[in-house]
Amino acid sequence: MSAVLDAGFFRRWMTAAAAAVDREADRLTDLDSAIGDADHGANMRRGFAAVAAALEAEPQPTPGAVLVFAGRRLISTVGGASGPLYGTLLRRTGKALGDAAEVTPEALAEALGAGVAAVAQLGGATAGDKTMLDALGPGVDALGRGGGFAGAARAAAEGAAATVPMLARKGRASYLGERSIGHQDPGATSAALLFEALVEAAA
Ligand code: ADP
Ligand code: MG
Secondary structure (H helix, E strand, O other): OOOOEEHHHHHHHHHHHHHHHHHOHHHHHHHHHHHOOOOHHHHHHHHHHHHHHHHHHOOOOOHHHHHHHHHHHHHHHOOOOHHHHHHHHHHHHHHHHOOOOEEOHHHHHHHHHHHHHHHHHHHOOOOOOOOOHHHHHHHHHHHHOOOHHHHHHHHHHHHHHOOOOOOOOOOHHHHHHHHHOOOOOHHHHHHHHHHHHHHHHHO
């Protein structure tokens, strides 16, 4: 992993995220059709495509500016629950990075921690509620422990897989009660893709 991450890295991260959710959109929608309303793939694809296009037109000078800008785009283009939640994640993380021209992976881990806390506050969810937090939390923790982007991606994917036996307590899936058990959470699955995109951006 490179020791410092510049604005170009963060733009590559967002572009890789757009490609990943585009690639996996059908899977995200299938998961959301089991325990939601079958729009998660479309929501993520629309949101991140808008982010990638906007960053192409207006590149943004610093890591923090890239993420704040991307977060705003997600909020304005995605109507579902995931838009404001992912938008808040990126905006809050970007704000925590401040206006530094380059940041370390350790600083990114800390900033993402603030972003994840903001998602928990906005959505009122906690670990184990079968939401995106169940992948975001383990991913950020692994990064903070020095596991690198690959370690974080692994932890986030394991966190997403671990949502299968959980009972949903937040979002649409919670309306199903016990019937939410046995399905992987779509938002946790897309959250794991964001960590995979970090690996790609660093490659
Ligand atoms: P919607 O539920 O409005 O159709 P999406 O289908 O795009 O939105 O996103 C659903 C995902 O959003 C869920 O799988 C879950 O991970 C996440 N989610 C929903 N509500 C919450 C919440 N209160 N806190 C955290 N994540 C949530
Ligand atoms: Mg949905």
